[in-house]
Amino acid sequence: MSNVIGDLRYVEVKFKCTVCGLCCIDTKMELLPEDIERIETLGYRLEDFAVFDEDSGVWRLRNVNGHCVFFNEETKLCKIYENRPIGCRLYPLNYDDELGVVVDKYCPQWGTVPPSEVNRLRPIVELFVRRIRETDVYVKARRAGIRIRLRIGQ
Numbered sequence: 001m002s003n004v005i006g007d008l009r010y011v012e013v014k015f016k017c018t019v020c021g022l023c024c025i026d027t028k029m030e031l032l033p034e035d036i037e038r039i040e041t042l043g044y045r046l047e048d049f050a051v052f053d054e055d056s057g058v059w060r061l062r063n064v065n066g067h068c069v070f071f072n073e074e075t076k077l078c079k080i081y082e083n084r085p086i087g088c089r090l091y092p093l094n095y096d097d098e099l100g101v102v103v104d105k106y107c108p109q110w111g112t113v114p115p116s117e118v119n120r121l122r123p124i125v126e127l128f129v130r131r132i133r134e135t136d137v138y139v140k141a142r143r144a145g146i147r148i149r150l151r152i153g154q
């Protein structure tokens with residue numbers, strides 16, 4: 001499989017999300033390099049929407065007032081919905097080191113995720129996790145002010 005999470009239209013869990021906004025509260029969502037670049041092209045600066053997690057060596061979405069910086073408190077909607085990070089698109093699918101791909105029961109609608117969706121998106125979640133664990137090179141270069149190519153083979 002390619003190393004790139006390509007057409008984002010298919011990276012979306014089909015289930016009965018009620019847009020309750022719970023998953024945008026106190027977010028710890030990891031950002032892939034392409035998430036960072038996509039959001040930056042919207043005009044946001046990295047420091048304004050992300051915080052660097054020294055422990056895990058990845059960038060995560062920034063919280064403001066206890067919720068993701070992109071969460072609109074009034075509408076409960078995501079301000080960058082079409083461009084939201086891949087991890088947000090895959091939620092409520094999660095990865096457990098022992099169990100593999102699981103549905104996160106923190107989401108009140110977790111029970112409406114069909115097994116077929118778990119199966120369809122399993123390779124993408126696994127690729128996402130692998131890529132997140134490989135982001136140190138990108139992060140180090142980025143912090144040193146060096147631009148690097150993100151997409152292998154392009």
Ligand code: SF4
Nearest residue numbers: 017018020021023107
């Ligand atoms: S917690 Fe679940 S139901 Fe609520 S907005 Fe997030 S994905 Fe949708």
Ligand code: SF4
Nearest residue numbers: 024068070071078088
């Ligand atoms: S980017 Fe959007 S979907 Fe993801 S946590 Fe923030 S507000 Fe929620």
